[in-house]
Amino acid sequence: MSVLAVNGLSKAFGGVRAVSGVSFAVDAGELLAMIGPNGAGKSTCFNMINGQLAPDSGSIELEGKSLVGKAPREICRSGVGRTFQVTATFGSMTVRENVQLALLSHARAQGSLFSSMEESFLDEAHKLLQQVGMREQADRQCALLAYGDLKRVELAVALASRPRLLLMDEPTAGMAPAERGALMQLAAGLARGEKIAVLFTEHDMDVVFGHADRVIVLADGELIAEGSPTEVRANAQVRSVYLGGEYGDA
Amino acid sequence: MKLLCLLALLLVSTGVSAQTIKIGELNSYKVFPAFLEPYKKGMELALEEINRAGGVNGRKLELVSRDDGGNPGDAVRVAEELITRENVALLTGTFASNIGLAVSNLAAQRKIVFIAAEPLTDKMVWENGNRYTFRLRASTYMQTAMLIPEAVKLKKVRWAIVYPNYEYGQSATASFKKLLAKAQPGVQFVAEQAPPLGKIDAGAVVQALIDAKPEAIFSSLFAADLQKFVREGNLRGLFKNTSVFNLLGGEPEYLDPLKDETPEGWWVTGYPWSEIRTPAHQKFLDAYRKRWNDYPRLGSVVGYAAIYSAANAIRKAGGTDTEKLIAALKGLEMDTPFGPIVYRAHDHQSTMGAYVGQLSARGGKGRMVNWRFADGANFLPPFEEVRILRKE
């Protein structure tokens, strides 16, 4: 059974049909890339999956259990971690504290009044930061980080809740090309090693075609293509609406 | 930062000679300045007179006056400061009922005499009375009772009542209804309006009173509320065929701002300072005008008499021992600009009276006419009733 199964998902904002009738599935250990031009509806899909937006219609199932109608925090608890297109971290805290809090929350100890934050899940936090390459910056305040570093912190935070499904909205935006490969390598390693299903969007086609197992393409809210990177790259419709010249003749 | 340094300098209290007797006074000068500035002038006049005449028991009086911040919590702190740091012989002052009661309560706890000068609440000497607290002014009950004879004479059946919604207005209303119903069985109270203090919505209140078609109105409004009420009532014709009684309405503090709008014929308690010809008052009036180049308000008389009460008590007690002061104040007889008064031994209420009369506008100014002096002694319940109230 797939980890995530989305069926006939639709959402409209006023008159704009941001997502209409989208269906796809992600398996454990698989990296699925969702691509499409700006405004295609990718983030809207993510927002529905993690509960931030309520879909107008359609179903979202995580390992057979419906996620529709649940709050983001409940969906997190059922095993979905995510990063945001516009990073969302706790600016007044240090990098380490961001990860520690996520770990605490995963252990359902975020309401404790009497324990000290300082010692909580210190090793685990450091391990996660090590993984994403932020160990050296653990003591820096989040509000002062470079954008690419924030993306890394977000990944560590998302991983802290031991997700079975990881949603990454443009995880490498703001990073240097060399770093992008490394980050995706990490994500791919995790997906395969720990059998996490990964769904990500990306505008960098090197990243997409270099790391995704499968690709789905959205345009104007509709799914227009699906398949292996090679298939999608060869798809004429995809080339006309999105890829244009760049990958056209590859 | 400079300001802070300046403040620190000011804080260093000035040395005080051991010869003087200190009287601690606290009041809401910033909240009720209209009443309390003349009051302060009255106090200072009394103090100067007493000290010019050699002080009390050979020692000069010193007045330590403080702003009580306008709330009971701060007032208690200020009173503590007067007691502990200034070592005052006794406390006096306060204006609002709740502050007066809080300070009275503190006085009992700290065992120091408190002469409540202005607060009108009946509870001060009755329900919440204690052996350390004495009160100078005629209380709400007394002043209400002073208006009853005239109210009864009119033989009006339908009465409407308007009062500021807090202790003073509530107890004035309760006393009025009780006393009038007793004196004139069959009287009806057809409407009651209780606007928040200082926030009367005069147009709507006046209209509501008109709707009730009263023959007479009893009001305990004062200050800005009274001014708004008068203006709207005049405009809308509320007072045309209605007799009106207004507690405190003749006090210069509240009457003077009405100027040519002063309503004709209202029955009020107050202070017709320009027409009182008794020697005691004349002496006070001359001295006050000479000292301040201004005419006295009711507050001036209260402040003046409060200081004299303290001085006389200390003189009679032969010192500042609290127990002796209590003994001295119980039954203390003394003169005031309003004539002789006694601090009743049983309930510590002075018999200071008030003037009852009617309002009239002449030459663009409001004044009291047909007035008479009502001696407080005649408007106090008998000791037996008081004893029950005081739970003695």
Next chain:
Amino acid sequence: MSYSSILIQFLNGLASASSLFLVAAGLSLIFGVTRIVNFAHGSLYMLGMYLAVWLAERVGFWAAVPLAAAIVALFGSVVEISLLRRIYKAPELLQLLATFALLLVIKDAALWIWGPEDLLGPRAPGFTGAVGIAGGAFPQYELLLIVLGPVVFVFLQLILSKTRWGILVRAATQDREMASALGVNQRWLFTGVFVLGALLAGLGGALQVPREPANLMVDLTVISDAFVVVVVGGLGSIPGAFLAALLIAEIKAFCIGLGFSEATLVMEFMVMAAVLVLRPWGLLGRMPAEARGAGTAQQPLARPSPRLLRMLVALVAALALVPLASGGYTLVLLTDVLIFALFAVSLHFIMGPAGLYSFGHAAYFGLGAYAAGILFLQGKMPMELALALAPLAAGFGALVFGWFCVRLSGVYSAMLTLAFAQIVWSAAFQWDALTGGSNGIVGIWPAPWLASKTAYYFLTLLFCALGISFLWKAIYSPFGYALRAGRDSPLRADAIGIDVRAAQWAAFAIAGLAAGISGALYAFSKGSISPEAMGIQRSVDGLVMVMLGGIQTLTGPVWGAALYTWLQDAAARNIDYWRALVGIVILALVLAVPQGLGTLVQGRK
């Protein structure tokens, strides 16, 4: 009520609505564009009144009205350019503190210039009489007001929709960042809006002169009324303000007409609570583009350094030794300081880490104090037990009200806290049998072994030190971090499984409980308690203490409480115009240390 009296009460309501609208419109405009909660708006109105009375004697009423409004507008421009401009970038709510200081200064200035007595102005020439309406007499001037309100409304709408300036104002109201991106000269836009707001306030005040004497209380009355109207209508919405003014004025007029005049004491706050619970952004307001908390979210809250901790321990030790060195009044004053320190820290607990505004924290202080008094006197409990149980009443109150307040955001939430506080206050004020009404409860004294000043001081020191250290420790517990998480990024907090509302709700209750402890200590230290203890003034005092100390610091509220309490005490004793002095000191501090006193103690990272 007969038909004619219904009609006349309706007209009364319309006239009151017009005058309410004039002040509220200015306040709403200023808030919409500059995000400044202008506490001194009522003072501008008061200035308009005094100026109009004063000028009317010299140039006649009708010339006095526009003149007074113009002078107030001019004054507004001076205030904006010389003061507010310097602090737009400072932490939010600091402007509130500055304008509060301004209120104090203006009040004393008016006292100094015009004296203490109420000044009843002239009637408006040409509108001195009444006209017959439905068998009753209705003042001509009220009719004029009924017309003037809508005229000003239409005029404002035209400016806002038809002029370039107005369009910029509307753009800035909806999205400040976008407006500045459009190349709007923010400085002059802000000045212009503030001047227009001041002009409206001055005009409102001047036009009120024939209905009400100029007096020194009017500033606070008007500002609270205007706030309510603005919030009920929806922040920044002029039509909303118009509608809300109408609604509130009519409800009040009919309360009076139907004989429920006591209800007018808090009617506007009841309306506000109801509206906010049902429509979280007011009648015509829109959800703000970005809900922001009380602090600039991105400021770190450094862990107290070992040095600071040592200093705090030394401070407590020193405080414990004070009774050896000095007795009497020092202890009384320190007891007050300690009580207010705990109160301020409890307010800071929700304002700082949780980012929830509260304009009504005094409610919990008062609930604790009243519960102490009632349990002790009516419940005949021993003092120790009453002191222990009283805070629970406050905590329970906070639990109930907090449930609603955490569902709102920003100023709306703050105004709901204020509405609840006012409702509790009015209950204390009216419920004679239980609370003693306006007089309050007297005779709440500690047990004999605690009755001496020294003993009570030790008790207070113990409770306050424990309470404060508990709250401070909580800030650095996972719970405290969860609160900050909800403030910094509700989105992220939610996505990692934190229930932000539940955390805020719990914080509200904890803060209420702590405020209740300070209230109960207060009651037993004063021997009495009356409604002022939970009035607006007390809530404002708490805000001032927190902001003086610095909202993004840990220890700041304690220094703020100490300074403010001491300043009031010392200034009130030595200086006639102490309010102005307190105001000036606050202004000086705001300009010199905009981050609050706490930063001086802690240093910045």
